[in-house]
Amino acid sequence: MAHESRDEHTAAHEAAHVVVGVALGLRVRRAHVGELVEPGGRTTLGHVVWDGRHGARVAWAIMFAAGVAWEQALRHPPAGAAWDRRACVELVGVAGLAPCVRSAAALLAALGAEHRRVAAALLERDLSGADLVALARGEGLEGE
Numbered sequence: 001m002a003h004e005s006r007d008e009h010t011a012a013h014e015a016a017h018v019v020v021g022v023a024l025g026l027r028v029r030r031a032h033v034g035e036l037v038e039p040g041g042r043t044t045l046g047h048v049v050w051d052g053r054h055g056a057r058v059a060w061a062i063m064f065a066a067g068v069a070w071e072q073a074l075r076h077p078p079a080g081a082a083w084d085r086r087a088c089v090e091l092v093g094v095a096g097l098a099p100c101v102r103s104a105a106a107l108l109a110a111l112g113a114e115h116r117r118v119a120a121a122l123l124e125r126d127l128s129g130a131d132l133v134a135l136a137r138g139e140g141l142e143g144e
Contacts, residue, residue: 015118020066065100
């Protein structure tokens with residue numbers, strides 16, 4: 001059963017970042033679903049923490065674009081992924097946004113089972129990097 005402060009939409013959005021990022025070789029540390037005030041005062045409903053020392057610029061842009069692609073697939077207003085959109089544009093420019101979103105959408109389509117596993121697990125609890133990598137690769141969590 002999902003924890004009260006966790007919602008399916010946020011879990012699926014964060015899971016999109018995880019599976020796309022892991023597929024592109026980014027190193028994930030942990031993921032959180034539930035209201036969180038981040039350094040700098042920004043309040044989020046979910047967040048993925050990455051090891052920012054690894055990964056190509058385009059991989060980072062596509063990982064951010066995964067949030068945009070997920071929201072677009074659900075036909076949600078673009079404001080739902082405004083921060084992700086800005087982060088992608090900062091990395092690849094306005095002209096790079098659409099190709100990154102298409103790339104992220106293609107990866108999400110190919111990794112549907114992994115995405116569902118990560119989203120379901122995030123409904124239950126926050127996950128460590130090892131948990132997320134295992135789920136994103138189609139493996140189970142330790143102890144399952």
